[in-house]
Amino acid sequence: MNWLYYFDLFGVFVFGLSGGFDGAKYRLDLFGILVLSLATSLGGGIMRDVILGSHPPNAFINQTYFFTAVLAGLVAFFFSKRVERHFDFVQIADAVGLGVFAAIGAAAASAYGLGWFGIILMSVLTATGGGVVRDLLVREIPMILRADFYASAAIIGSIVYISLDSLGINPDISLAASAATATLSRFIAMRFGFRLPQARGKHF
Amino acid sequence: MNWLYYFDLFGVFVFGLSGGFDGAKYRLDLFGILVLSLATSLGGGIMRDVILGSHPPNAFINQTYFFTAVLAGLVAFFFSKRVERHFDFVQIADAVGLGVFAAIGAAAASAYGLGWFGIILMSVLTATGGGVVRDLLVREIPMILRADFYASAAIIGSIVYISLDSLGINPDISLAASAATATLSRFIAMRFGFRLPQARGKHF
């Protein structure tokens, strides 16, 4: 449980970074950046808790989530200038957060007794919910639609969790393996532009 | 109950088609299309269950919803080329889904003991929620705002349900009549461009 908790905070931090860097990219003021950090990093978990019926959501009763997200926003605010010319930090942080939250969403759904498809759905929702909120707020096409192998990475992560869990593996190891696989899948897709088949039609 | 269930799946399927065809229109890859199908077809029902306090929502505990949505997405993916030059399938599928989900939203709200205005609100939310999610994700102006007689069609459907139900009509018949009326209202509006009065201002 403890390890899950710190893992969750880590996911909150990296998603907070992705929201914060995105806000800096659009020249939001300090509070706008903090709002985007909070929305991105807490959005997925709040959706997860609301859907599972865990009231009030963790983010509202444990202040560490709040401060972790704010810290990430501050880091993004103060370091955005230095960082942005080297990497697309929004995408990198997003990929790490995606993996972590896919694993945590799967674990939470499993703890609530959902079946495998419920676990997959919850995993994808938790992993992508915050990013969708972020992208909608800054009016970009959500990564879940435009990015290569995005929801797919979360699905892979949740399948790894379900498989290891059904083999009776230690939950902490299942969690770590699930997050690592999902993040890695996304990194590989980002690096090599791995794509799924496309239907023909107009471009965005 | 059984009839309600298959009716619900039918609504999931047609909304899944509308999401899938929309995704194909924007050249999303296969997973993007499936994501859009799932979001469109399950979004309204998840909102309905979360608001009524039915945890976890149906879509997370009954895998048939999941597979019905995925099937609709696959159909859209493989047939989008053939279909799109003949009809605006997104709008047609959306109109059918609108009617079905308006009726089901009304029935669910009624089963939870809500009053007539609660039933109308829930009916409109269930009927339009998935479509709003779809339109937000692909960054179109939501149909609920731009389309002629859209929320109005759901309201008419819910009023039909409330009226028949208060007369003691068999619930299955109320459900079918409500869905038919809502879908028909929307079709008529699409065909004849029936419009409500407009305030003057700027165009989108």
Place this chain on the structure above:
Amino acid sequence: MNWLYYFDLFGVFVFGLSGGFDGAKYRLDLFGILVLSLATSLGGGIMRDVILGSHPPNAFINQTYFFTAVLAGLVAFFFSKRVERHFDFVQIADAVGLGVFAAIGAAAASAYGLGWFGIILMSVLTATGGGVVRDLLVREIPMILRADFYASAAIIGSIVYISLDSLGINPDISLAASAATATLSRFIAMRFGFRLPQARGKHF
């Protein structure tokens, strides 16, 4: 409790106006305007109730909310031509609603036993949720990101509520003071263009 209730309805009314005037600006038809009024004025409260686990939300069981929102939409529809050349009514109504809902969100979170950060989060969410829904639906950049001192105003309002409440002040007075401070902060920011520091980057 009674005073809180009428205060809540007042918030619903002004947010309904802001949604309605926004809809009129985009030449929506009458039902589109009513939908936008309802979404703007009830959105924040529904999110609040869903997150706190209050099922079904107030807006679904008390018809006065519904009619208040519809009334605001009708007012916006019939008076939009006369009003819009004089003031930016969307922003003014939004600022008043922001203050009222910040106070009510804080009071609700406090009644549910949340700590100070939970109260602040809930206050900001309740105050800004409806406006975010409105802005997303008409595809504007949400005020919470672009407007000067927006979420900040809600935070100030919630801090005033927490402070007065912890001093044992009468809840009605805490509520009024909190709403007044939040709205005033926002008005001052609107009038004098008070801004928080910005990170450098591209403009929207």
